[in-house]
Amino acid sequence: MSHFKVDWEVFPLKLKEVFTISRGSKSQVPNVFLSLTKDGFTGYGEAGPNTRYNETPEKVEEYFDSLPGDFFDEIEHAEEITEKLEGLNLSSIQSAKCAIEMAWLDWWAKSQDQPLWRLWRIDSPTGPVTSYTIGLDTPERMQKKIQEAGQYPVYKIKLGTDRDREIIQAIREVTDKPLRVDANEGWVTLDQAKREIEFLATQNVELIEQPMPADEFELMKKLKQWSPLPLAADESFRGNEDLREIEEAFHVINIKLMKIGSLVKARQVLKEARSLGMEVMIGCMIESSLANAAGTLLALEADYADLDGHLLIGNDPFSGLTVLESGEIELSEKPGFGVSK
Structure with a gap:
């Protein structure tokens, strides 16, 4: 059985204008983009870590790097992803978890040739x-x-x-x-x-x-x-x-x-x-x-x-x-x- 090819990159999203809220300002945001490829289909996920919740791009990358090479094998339903992640006993990085599930769902729906909403x-x-x-x-x-x-x-x-x-x-x-x-x-x-x-x-x-x-x-x-x-x-x-x-x-x-x-x-x-x-x-x-x-x-x-x-x-x-x-x-x-x- 072939494995998923897993890649990711940090990509700075550049704001059109400096964005300010009551807690501070930012001109760009480094999000982390995950890709899963198998059987000719590639699914994409995005992690947007926020320091308000003690998350950084570095922590997201460490989370991805901690996944076993066969993590995505034999997953048939998105509900199984959270259970498998909990079984790894990793530090909780919610944006990373989101990107993982998002990428699998995108891949799965593409493999079915259907939009996810349908x-x-x-x-x-x-x-x-x-x-x-x-x-x-x-x-x-x-x-x-x-x-x-x-x-x-x-x-x-x-x-x-x-x-x-x-x-x-x-x-x-x-x-x-x-x-x-x-x-x-x-x-x-x-x-x-x-x-x-x-x-x-x-x-x-x-x-x-x-x-x-x-x-x-x-x-x-x-x-x-x-x-x-x-x-x-x-x-x-x-x-x-x-x-x-x-x-x-x-x-x-x-x-x-x-x-x-x-x-x-x-x-x-x-x-x-x-x-x-x-x-x-x-x-x-x-x-x-x-x-x-x-x-x-x-x-x-x-x-x-x-x-x-x-x-x-x-x-x-x-x-x-x-x-x-x-x-x-x-x-x-x-x-x-x-x-x-």
Whole structure:
């Protein structure tokens, strides 16, 4: 029996503009791309390690290097991958696990000559409207970014500063489109969070992501009871938390593949969240069209999409993921995730 040929490379994704959130700025992001080749088909996976979760490209490479040469042999279902990885007893690098499963799924669907969304028995390749992120900057620069991104129907605005109202007021001078706000844990007291949300509730804001630090869970429970706007868990939700507890503090969970480490698990969590009456957003880090296509596969069954990482970079190594004029994100009919290198 032939073995899979396994390769990977670190590829710096270069942002079109410096990207700033409340925790810092970046101009490029070194993601790690994995390829699996066998029987004439190549599947691709992407790891987007984030230092917020103590992950680096070097740790991802070490994880890949620790895989036995026959790791992918005799795998018949993606569900088996997580079990095999757990059996290796390696340090948990979620973005690496995600890339491994992603590459196998892409290879498997290509070997079946089918798009993954069809193999997963999803009716349509068209998902919800994706937001387009406007990173922190001066109010004037954020106005310009909005105007340059005039084709998108919903904007995600990074906040969590001492000038949040000034930023929103400036944005409202140039657009009346719906906004989603991401404070990235930037509001540190309950009173501050309430003041900001009270203002944002008058500004055509759809929801607010992670208003307070993840370790302020008890305060978040109080904030949810009061909030006139839906609150979404991002840093507060990595993937293994008890959703019944998360539901006490948030209306929405933001599932990110690089945090949860598995499309299969993400889909299970999505269904569980829905059963608890929560809404689900599928989000992303700074990623290429490959990882965002994997996210789109999940978003086909979700309420919100925030899958614009590939739109923020200038050197996307993959193509084939479409954002329609309506803002809806759409997978192709091509096999696998439907993107090409």
